[in-house]
Amino acid sequence: MSGREQLHDLRQQAHKAGIEGNSKMTERDLRKALNKVDKGMSPQQAKQQVKR
Template sequence: MSGREKLHDLRQQAHNAGIEGNSKMTEGQLRQALNKVGKGMDPMAAKQQAKR
């Protein structure tokens, strides 16, 4: 899987997890936010923390 495909997949996972507006997030930020959501954090709060 290419880097572009991997990023697209992460964005789709984030969208499915309820992390809206993730198009400007980096791969690391997406992974961090998805990890936090997986542990029970609110999706938008996870997005805000990951973008800091």
């Protein structure tokens, strides 16, 4: 899978997880936010923490 495909897949996962506005997030930030959501954090809180 190419880097673009991986990023697209991560964005889809983030969308399904409820992380809104993820199109401007980097691959690294998406992975961190998804990890936080998987551990029980709210999607918006995870996004805010990652963007700091």
